[in-house]
Amino acid sequence: MNAGGERGGSSVPDDVWEQFLRDSVEGVADAPKEPSARARVVTERLRDEPAGTEGWRTYTPRPPRRKKGWYLVGFLAAVALLVVALDPWRMIGSSDTSGPPLAQESERPTEAPPVEPARLPTLDEPFKGSPALRWANGSAGITVPAARATGWMSRTQVEKALRQTRDFLVSSNLDPAVLRGERPTKAIALINPHQRDVKDYLAAAFRTPGEDDDPLLLFSRFDPSYARLVGDVVKARGRITYREGERGALQVTTDVTYVYPVVPAEAGSDDIVRTIVRREVVLNWDDPSKIITEPGTFSLVSYKADMTNGGCDTHNGYFTPEFGTEGSAGTATGGEAVDPYDRTTEIAEGTGSTDGGCRTATRS
Numbered sequence: 001m002n003a004g005g006e007r008g009g010s011s012v013p014d015d016v017w018e019q020f021l022r023d024s025v026e027g028v029a030d031a032p033k034e035p036s037a038r039a040r041v042v043t044e045r046l047r048d049e050p051a052g053t054e055g056w057r058t059y060t061p062r063p064p065r066r067k068k069g070w071y072l073v074g075f076l077a078a079v080a081l082l083v084v085a086l087d088p089w090r091m092i093g094s095s096d097t098s099g100p101p102l103a104q105e106s107e108r109p110t111e112a113p114p115v116e117p118a119r120l121p122t123l124d125e126p127f128k129g130s131p132a133l134r135w136a137n138g139s140a141g142i143t144v145p146a147a148r149a150t151g152w153m154s155r156t157q158v159e160k161a162l163r164q165t166r167d168f169l170v171s172s173n174l175d176p177a178v179l180r181g182e183r184p185t186k187a188i189a190l191i192n193p194h195q196r197d198v199k200d201y202l203a204a205a206f207r208t209p210g211e212d213d214d215p216l217l218l219f220s221r222f223d224p225s226y227a228r229l230v231g232d233v234v235k236a237r238g239r240i241t242y243r244e245g246e247r248g249a250l251q252v253t254t255d256v257t258y259v260y261p262v263v264p265a266e267a268g269s270d271d272i273v274r275t276i277v278r279r280e281v282v283l284n285w286d287d288p289s290k291i292i293t294e295p296g297t298f299s300l301v302s303y304k305a306d307m308t309n310g311g312c313d314t315h316n317g318y319f320t321p322e323f324g325t326e327g328s329a330g331t332a333t334g335g336e337a338v339d340p341y342d343r344t345t346e347i348a349e350g351t352g353s354t355d356g357g358c359r360t361a362t363r364s
Contacts, residue, residue, distance in 0.1 A: 126261030
């Protein structure tokens, strides 16, 4: 191939080359949607003042309501074949076409990331073909705002609370041991132990995980006998915001998307897929003079998770991504298509689909 990206002595016909260039820029209109497993799990806690004449240190939050919908998606097999046929020089796979790393997310984006040309991930470049390729690695992708005195907390206290909030996100979603299926002890230690409903949920989730008591509502875990991460990098993008909440609490809202490249657990496997998890967690750093709490812990207000290729209606306490060509055909119909990289709106409950909740994600 000549310098400058010209075809040189290639035998590819001109009409095929021109079609390839158009498709690289405009996308392949009829490309099949990739089958993976996408799940939206929503858990909301009551934020209103409890009724009655409760004591000034006896506030007990009402148990959360949990509602889930599940989705089914997978890999762009047909597009992958097209890329191999039309890209013999692997220009599409060149990582230098992705542009510079994105700046940190300081506010809710107004549009979803543009659709990337079809690119096959590799063991060396597991994020190839994904918008996450330009995201920061791990905790660097979580934007922490400047601290100011809020509610009962001074600026210094707010700064510490924001740092501990990010520690919770890291311990819940980025800790290598937790990702390998171990119990997230560091993250749990930051949760107010006096929240009875949360305490009961956590006990059940790790003892007998199920639809309503699923550790994946808060924590990212893979069964090491089924799947393993590719490399040691998880991409993340999102932000932390805060305001004064009820009873003068510092209320912190987190909204972060995590992208996990994984392969089957068997040694030597190169069947790479990506599990994508977006989480919205709201928590209160409560005034200990008004709420029973422990120093250095927060109270959970609400937590929602939106998962792609994490397991369709599977409740074993681990993400169970689909591998291989069998999952690429897809079995679910109905429900709207969803983009797991679209962060323009809050996570919301959906209407489900005709097969009981599985939907179709447009990309992985």
